[in-house]
Amino acid sequence: MDNNALKPVLEPKGFRLLNELGSLGPYSRELGEKLNAGLRSREVAPELVAAVLTQLQLREEAKPKFGEFAAGMLFTRKGLEQATRLVVAATHAARFRHAGCHKVADLGCGLGAESLAFAGVGLLVEAFEIDEATAAAALMNLRAFPEAHVTQADVTALNWADLRASGVDGAFADPARRDERGRNLQPEQWQPPLSAILALREEIPNRNLGVKVAPGIAHESLPADCESEWVSVDGDLVEAGLWFGTLRESPGRTALLLEKDGHVRANLRDPEDSGDPATVARPAKIIPDETALGAWLFEPDAAIIRAGLVAHVAQLTETASVSTGIAYLTGDGPSEDTRKLGAWFEIEKILPFDDKVLRTEFKARGVRSLEIKKRGAEVSPATLRKRLLPKADPQGEDLVLIVTRLAGRHRTILARRG
Missing domain, CATH: 3.40.50.150 (Vaccinia Virus protein VP39)
Known part of the structure; x- marks a missing residue:
């Protein structure tokens, strides 16, 4: 909806109609089709019909940002x-x-x-x-x-x-x-x-x-x-x-x-931060080789990573980076306080990044769902999932495959969300 198309619902008549129809329940394609037919049968102006239906759709999409307040607001696509x-x-x-x-x-x-x-x-x-x-x-x-x-x-x-x-x-x-x-x-x-x-x-x-x-x-x-x-x-x-x-x-x-x-x-x-936001983030401690991998893998919250606080959080969680420049950390596992700082994965097995090896593993185990995560590897999770698990086992396991580098070498980690 461009801003000119917003004008019909800025008028009192249009805004009243919008709120009247908004009380009918959550917007869906089916509801929109019914409202469109009903409004046109009442000879409501086409531009007002289009504006009202678009606003109802945008209000529904705005709920994650605005909650219950979205039901009384006006939106544009770009503005939302x-x-x-x-x-x-x-x-x-x-x-x-x-x-x-x-x-x-x-x-x-x-x-x-x-x-x-x-x-x-x-x-x-x-x-x-x-x-x-x-x-x-x-x-x-x-x-x-x-x-x-x-x-x-x-x-x-x-x-x-x-x-x-x-x-x-x-x-x-x-x-x-x-x-x-x-x-x-x-x-x-x-x-x-x-x-x-x-x-x-x-x-x-x-x-x-x-x-x-x-x-x-x-x-x-x-x-x-x-x-x-x-x-x-x-x-x-x-x-x-x-x-x-x-x-x-x-x-x-x-x-x-x-x-x-x-x-x-x-x-x-980070208490060791210089105070200048433009300074380079200090690196986290790195494991010397994959034998030093702990029982758990930890991915810090995205805000922590973008703020350059990975090294600070590694100290708080007593973890170390799996490889240079990789924001996956490894250690003994989460505590009640550190669980909230990101996602934790309990490691089951380390495997080479080889399609044949991985397909054999998944076929032997039986896998119902496979979540694929990656850092430091140029792969498409969706494409890789199709290659590795062309058919899911409804009675199988829910696993996470993490494609990354361990001490500089490309490897895959088979894990479960903790």
């Missing part, structure tokens, strides 16, 4: 893809509260997810969005907070003297990081470019700026005066953020691991 999950936006709002901020400028607010979190903890909000229809959708999404203001504007052309005079003492920016080819990892090709956003530090009281960036951003691109935080939700890496001024709670690189409900699994920083 870039929108922050509410449990993560809540951690952003908490930073501004802890920093003593009272009024936050949401720069490039999109559909208003961050502004919802800010307003929800009592912060005043001045939100800005360059696209007219998206700004209108954000205003609709913020209707429960009439004190939150949404303005259509280019965030690079704001009058900061006026904003400071109005009480703005913090800002959050979420530059557009997608183009027609998908995600763009080049910060200077974002809209606005990262350098233009970072220049705003000098305009904001106490340099209180937070910036959402791509999780894959290169460490060497990170400014020395920020805290760089990587965030995962239930093990999925969802974002990275740069925090400046009094919003910077820890120097260097950090990892925040959240549950789906927003509870914190872990908040990690």
Whole structure:
């Protein structure tokens, strides 16, 4: 749905129809077909029918990010893809509260997810969005907070003297990081470019700026005066953020691991970190050969890996890397405290990376499902699974095959999830 197609549901009549149909239950293709036929038989305008059905579909897709709030919101496809999950936006709002901020400028607010979190903890909000229809959708999404203001504007052309005079003492920016080819990892090709956003530090009281960036951003691109935080939700890496001024709670690189409900699994920083996010991560201890492999293999949470905290977590878990540059660790097994830091696999057997050997092994054992993981090996898990297990055994075992390097040699590890 482009932004012009959003306009029919921005009108009161369209929004009422959307909410009326949204009460019928979870959206599905079958329900959409029935609603489409029913609405057209009532001679509802085709553009309104299309807008309503698209919104119902997007609301369903938005549930993992917005939960029950999705049922009352408006979305665009691009806006939903870039929108922050509410449990993560809540951690952003908490930073501004802890920093003593009272009024936050949401720069490039999109559909208003961050502004919802800010307003929800009592912060005043001045939100800005360059696209007219998206700004209108954000205003609709913020209707429960009439004190939150949404303005259509280019965030690079704001009058900061006026904003400071109005009480703005913090800002959050979420530059557009997608183009027609998908995600763009080049910060200077974002809209606005990262350098233009970072220049705003000098305009904001106490340099209180937070910036959402791509999780894959290169460490060497990170400014020395920020805290760089990587965030995962239930093990999925969802974002990275740069925090400046009094919003910077820890120097260097950090990892925040959240549950789906927003509870914190872990908040990690390497005490041996220099404090400069651009420095090279220190390496973990490496096993000398595959005979030193422990009984378990540990894959740290993706936020830990991207934050360059593998060596720190290896110390916490008393594990060592299986090979140079490989983020698989091995040791005696998880404790209650370390289990939450990633995925653990109980090792059963080490095998050569040879299709014939592996097929023979699986045929002898009987395998119902085969999960394939890889690091340090150029293989397609889906293609490899078809080669190794063309037919599953319904009465067989559930196994994990890990393709990686052990002390520099390509090997496979047969394991079970712990």
